[in-house]
Amino acid sequence: MSNSFHAPIATGRESAGLPAGRLGTWWVVASEIVIFGALIASFIMYRLRHGEFWASQAEHTKLYAGALNTFILLTSSYFAVCAHQAAQKGNGKKAAKLLFRTILLGAGFLCVKAYEYTSEITAGYGPLSDLFWSFYYISTGLHGLHVIAGMIMMAIIAKDASKGNHLQRVECIGIYWHFVDVVWIFLFPLFYIASGL
Amino acid sequence: MNSEKKPSSHPTYRNIYIWLLILLAISIWGPVLALEIENRTVLVCTVLFTAFGIGIIKAGMVATWFMHLDSEKKFIARLLIVCLVFMVLLFAGVAPDVLLPKGQNRDLDLNYQYPSKKIVNKKH
Numbered sequence: 485m486s487n488s489f490h491a492p493i494a495t496g497r498e499s500a501g502l503p504a505g506r507l508g509t510w511w512v513v514a515s516e517i518v519i520f521g522a523l524i525a526s527f528i529m530y531r532l533r534h535g536e537f538w539a540s541q542a543e544h545t546k547l548y549a550g551a552l553n554t555f556i557l558l559t560s561s562y563f564a565v566c567a568h569q570a571a572q573k574g575n576g577k578k579a580a581k582l583l584f585r586t587i588l589l590g591a592g593f594l595c596v597k598a599y600e601y602t603s604e605i606t607a608g609y610g611p612l613s614d615l616f617w618s619f620y621y622i623s624t625g626l627h628g629l630h631v632i633a634g635m636i637m638m639a640i641i642a643k644d645a646s647k648g649n650h651l652q653r654v655e656c657i658g659i660y661w662h663f664v665d666v667v668w669i670f671l672f673p674l675f676y677i678a679s680g681l
Numbered sequence: 682m683n684s685e686k687k688p689s690s691h692p693t694y695r696n697i698y699i700w701l702l703i704l705l706a707i708s709i710w711g712p713v714l715a716l717e718i719e720n721r722t723v724l725v726c727t728v729l730f731t732a733f734g735i736g737i738i739k740a741g742m743v744a745t746w747f748m749h750l751d752s753e754k755k756f757i758a759r760l761l762i763v764c765l766v767f768m769v770l771l772f773a774g775v776a777p778d779v780l781l782p783k784g785q786n787r788d789l790d791l792n793y794q795y796p797s798k799k800i801v802n803k804k805h
Contacts, residue, residue: 500754500756501754502754502757510753510757510760510761511760513761514760514761514763514764515764517761517764517765517768518764518767518768521764521765521767521768521771522768522771524768525768525769525771525772526771526775528772529772529775529776529779529780530779532780533779533780547709547713551705551709554705555702555705558698558701558702558705559698561743561747562694562695562697562698562701562747564747565694565746565747566694569694658747658748659748662743662744662747662748663748665743665747666740666743666744669736669739669740669743670736670740672708672736673708673712673732673733673736677708677709677712677713677728677732
């Protein structure tokens, strides 16, 4: 077995005019659109079908917790794009610092979500209470898993970036993180602020 | 092949972030204030625009400038659009079964009570 070091393929190879790593990230995003898109489209269908009853259920979600989480994710996206900018300038240490701030905000998002889940479940609104709540827990839970996955990947990339290694990966994790933000931008009005309809 | 992105001119990231926060504030307070509107049509339009319309604008800003779709290869945007079209196809294909109360092979019970009785009405 050869002990020689091989650079990751995504580092040096291009495909369709894009670095393979970035192209792969876009493919991940595209497949995620189908997953979350199906969930959101199904939710909208049932929301239209069960109008008033689901509207009454949506009144029990915590608007200000959802708004705080949107603020947190938008801020984390801002840090992620600044990290990309720093990486483009070759400043790995600054990129890593900004990525760690993004991770911290991701943890903040999960804490708010945990608080919401706890208060909703103790109030009797569990995942099996009703179809609305099943959609709520599946959508926000799946989104939460993506936040956790993003935080783990970001920690690995930030560690490398702080040593000046693999700076091109900062952009890839940024694209993924912004997508997670975009999904939340759509989940927020669906579950929290359309209860008046 | 050239993997470099096209140079793009866009507002600074700080300005984009500030605009996103302003839009977030509108999307929170718009529907809340709209509840005071008595005309049902105006209420629905206001809530739809402030909640979902602004949501779409925010998502567009993030995708265009934070994800750099404005300077990315065109086929990436097309790829994402194809996925969104699949979402619309799913909706269009399944919606008649879900939304229409009567169909060729079924007759939905419109008086069906959804199992809300399981929900304990505690102070939330």
